[in-house]
Amino acid sequence: MSxxxxxxxxxxxxxxHIASLKETALNGLRLLTGKGTHKKxxxxxxxxxxxxxxxxxxxGIIGHNGAGKSTLLKHLANISKPTKGQVIVRGNVAPLIxxxxxxxxxxxGRENIFLNxxxxxxxxxxxxxKLDEIIDFAEIxxxxxxxxxxxxxxxxxxxxxxxxxxxxxxxxIVDEVLxxxxxxxxxxxxxxMESLIKKQxxxxxxxxxxxxxxxxxxxxxxxxDHGHLLMDGDPKTVCNQFYSLSERQIKNTQDSNSKxxxxxxxxxxxxxxxxxxxxxxxxxxxxxxYFEDVEFRLTFNVKNRLxxxxxxxxxxxxxxxxxxxxxxxxxxxxxxxxxxxxQVQFKVSRFPFxxxxxxxxxxxxxxEFFHPVFYAENLFPIQVTAPNISRSINSxxxxxxxxxxxxxxxxx
Amino acid sequence: MxxxxxxxxxxxxxxxxxxxxxxxxxxxxSYLGIVWAVLKPLMLMLIFxxxxxxxxxxxxxxxxxxxxxxxxxxxxFFQESTSEGVxxxxxxxxxxxxxxxPREVFPLTAMATKLVELVxxxxxxxxxxxxxxxxxxxxxxxxxxxxxxxMIVALTISFFGAALNVYYRDIAQALPVGLSLLMYGSPVxxxxxxxxxxxxxxxxxxxWSNTLYTxxxxxxxxxxxxxxxxxxxKNLPPDFNALxxxxxxxxxxxxxxxxxxxxxxNWFADVI
Numbered sequence: 001m002s003x004x005x006x007x008x009x010x011x012x013x014x015x016x017h018i019a020s021l022k023e024t025a026l027n028g029l030r031l032l033t034g035k036g037t038h039k040k041x042x043x044x045x046x047x048x049x050x051x052x053x054x055x056x057x058x059x060g061i062i063g064h065n066g067a068g069k070s071t072l073l074k075h076l077a078n079i080s081k082p083t084k085g086q087v088i089v090r091g092n093v094a095p096l097i098x099x100x101x102x103x104x105x106x107x108x109g110r111e112n113i114f115l116n117x118x119x120x121x122x123x124x125x126x127x128x129x130k131l132d133e134i135i136d137f138a139e140i141x142x143x144x145x146x147x148x149x150x151x152x153x154x155x156x157x158x159x160x161x162x163x164x165x166x167x168x169x170x171x172x173i174v175d176e177v178l179x180x181x182x183x184x185x186x187x188x189x190x191x192x193m194e195s196l197i198k199k200q201x202x203x204x205x206x207x208x209x210x211x212x213x214x215x216x217x218x219x220x221x222x223x224x225d226h227g228h229l230l231m232d233g234d235p236k237t238v239c240n241q242f243y244s245l246s247e248r249q250i251k252n253t254q255d256s257n258s259k260x261x262x263x264x265x266x267x268x269x270x271x272x273x274x275x276x277x278x279x280x281x282x283x284x285x286x287x288x289x290y291f292e293d294v295e296f297r298l299t300f301n302v303k304n305r306l307x308x309x310x311x312x313x314x315x316x317x318x319x320x321x322x323x324x325x326x327x328x329x330x331x332x333x334x335x336x337x338x339x340x341x342x343q344v345q346f347k348v349s350r351f352p353f354x355x356x357x358x359x360x361x362x363x364x365x366x367x368e369f370f371h372p373v374f375y376a377e378n379l380f381p382i383q384v385t386a387p388n389i390s391r392s393i394n395s396x397x398x399x400x401x402x403x404x405x406x407x408x409x410x411x412x
Numbered sequence: 413m414x415x416x417x418x419x420x421x422x423x424x425x426x427x428x429x430x431x432x433x434x435x436x437x438x439x440x441x442s443y444l445g446i447v448w449a450v451l452k453p454l455m456l457m458l459i460f461x462x463x464x465x466x467x468x469x470x471x472x473x474x475x476x477x478x479x480x481x482x483x484x485x486x487x488x489f490f491q492e493s494t495s496e497g498v499x500x501x502x503x504x505x506x507x508x509x510x511x512x513x514p515r516e517v518f519p520l521t522a523m524a525t526k527l528v529e530l531v532x533x534x535x536x537x538x539x540x541x542x543x544x545x546x547x548x549x550x551x552x553x554x555x556x557x558x559x560x561x562x563m564i565v566a567l568t569i570s571f572f573g574a575a576l577n578v579y580y581r582d583i584a585q586a587l588p589v590g591l592s593l594l595m596y597g598s599p600v601x602x603x604x605x606x607x608x609x610x611x612x613x614x615x616x617x618x619x620w621s622n623t624l625y626t627x628x629x630x631x632x633x634x635x636x637x638x639x640x641x642x643x644x645x646k647n648l649p650p651d652f653n654a655l656x657x658x659x660x661x662x663x664x665x666x667x668x669x670x671x672x673x674x675x676x677x678n679w680f681a682d683v684i
């Protein structure tokens with residue numbers, strides 16, 4: 001029998017304020033007189049979510065902000081009740097939803113241990129036995145009899161985490177808690193989570209924006225989007241799907257941004273009409289395969305005669321880190337450009353950037369003195385994809401941006 | 413109702429920890445500490461004694477300060493635990509949003525906190541009685557039962573008020589007004605014997621007198637305060653004629669109040 005069953009769970013919220021006393025009274029009157037009441041359109045935080053979890057499974061829940069992850073956890077922890085559907089949890093739950101919820105600033109660390117243990121339902125006897133272990137883990141021996149209000153925020157969170165994980169529950173619900181404290185403590189938290197999962201075989205639900213962590217810890221991942229359960233499957237597939245989902249989102253916002261052309265500096269002698277990308281087969285595309293050939297075609301509209309133009313073409317990340325710049329000087333022979341439409345072709349063999357979203361910047365300078373006539377960045381979003389590598393391992397922000405053409409061998 | 417008792421037992425550690433936290437938080441950084449808890453009944457006693465020296469209230473042969481203090485102990489206990497109980501859910505919003513346990517723990521905790529203050533007031537009463545050479549009778553053994561009844565009355569209001577206060581904060585604003593009015597409708601400043609004498613013996617309101625007395629005793633506090641004084645000073649058991657109208661009212665309302673609370677509980681985390 002599954003330890004957690006979620007059956008067609010739907011949760012609706014009323015948007016805006018709850019009805020005032022006056023409105024309630026008026027609605028009551030309308031009901032009595034047989035007229036319809038004014039109903040506001042409800043907001044579906046969860047829409048027909050259906051899944052079940054077996055004992056010992058470690059399930060990650062990922063999705064964008066507002067996808068319904070925390071709402072789902074609240075239902076599993078019995079804090080919220082479903083509008084429609086059913087949630088069955090067989091076993092006791094340790095909710096680590098934001099650790100330190102019950103920490104009272106006026107009490108000392110020791111008093112808080114007892115209070116929070118009581119809140120989590122840990123018997124006093126158990127906590128007496130584990131007291132030293134908790135204090136030790138939280139690294140606050142010397143401050144244990146100081147009121148928590150004098151603690152640093154890191155110390156408070158450490159205390160909260162070590163109390164919560166000392167609970168002997170069947171199911172652990174973790175919402176972004178691993179991002180607590182300094183790096184050394186994060187490592188400790190991570191190790192403790194890992195031992196809870198791997199050695200003690202607990203059922204764990206983990207919500208995190210750290211996709212790497214989810215892929216590393218979990219045996220199964222749920223992807224939520226706008227209240228729907230979009231995907232449910234093995235970590236690699238679901239995480240990759242999540243990456244392309246978020247990249248599409250970035251691209252969409254960029255597409256609408258680039259139309260504004262706010263970032264173009266031009267002397268009005270020359271205008272950029274379009275940028276197109278073509279793959280190895282010569283087909284127009286907006287996504288580039290990692291380590292495949294790609295060709296860019298820039299169409300310019302020249303209004304005045306331009307002597308000795310030099311073109312610059314560069315790539316940068318969405319957060320404006322310049323990755324590469326190529327210039328046509330000594331590579332493209334061009335004495336002058338006459339008014340009219342011109343196309344510049346730019347070919348990259350074995351496109352080296354790792355999967356992710358990148359953007360293009362373009363500049364045009366004139367003559368010996370590199371007099372600038374056109375410069376624009378953030379122009380054209382390109383999505384780099386690679387179907388056969390795990391995105392969490394090779395994602396831009398964690399492992400750099402550039403892939404090298406290497407050969408591995410083992411000499412023994 | 414059995415469920416409440418079961419929950420109280422199961423969550424007794426949580427209730428005591430939370431109550432302990434309340435007490436520490438309230439008095440930790442104050443110089444006088446828990447003495448503040450008894451200041452309210454003491455001040456009211458002084459004021460009432462002063463007022464009585466102008467208006468003259470018939471109180472029998474028991475010294476007025478100790479008589480009115482004995483009335484103020486259950487009254488202040490009831491008043492404070494009700495008003496704390498009503499705001500107990502809203503003031504614990506962070507906990508309600510983060511973790512589940514039966515929400516009646518909050519009103520119960522408010523009550524447990526006030527019990528500690530009640531014990532201190534009782535100690536002061538004992539000192540006053542010693543000063544006036546008054547000895548409690550064997551009927552003083554009724555006191556725990558009377559306090560328990562006062563708690564049930566306070567809970568009846570707290571459950572309903574606390575749940576409603578989550579939706580409409582007006583409740584917490586209106587309650588102190590209602591409670592201070594109720595004090596004048598309860599035998600705090602004057603003894604119940606005086607009301608009894610006017611209405612039952614002298615029939616001061618004509619044919620309405622007996623009905624009026626029943627209406628007066630529908631207020632459970634009338635019976636509670638009177639019984640408290642009787643068992644302490646008058647060497648008499650509680651007067652059940654003064655107790656039963658209020659008790660019937662409470663027994664009739666409590667289940668609905670509790671069910672209302674349990675129903676509303678499902679949406680606390682969403683609305684609060």
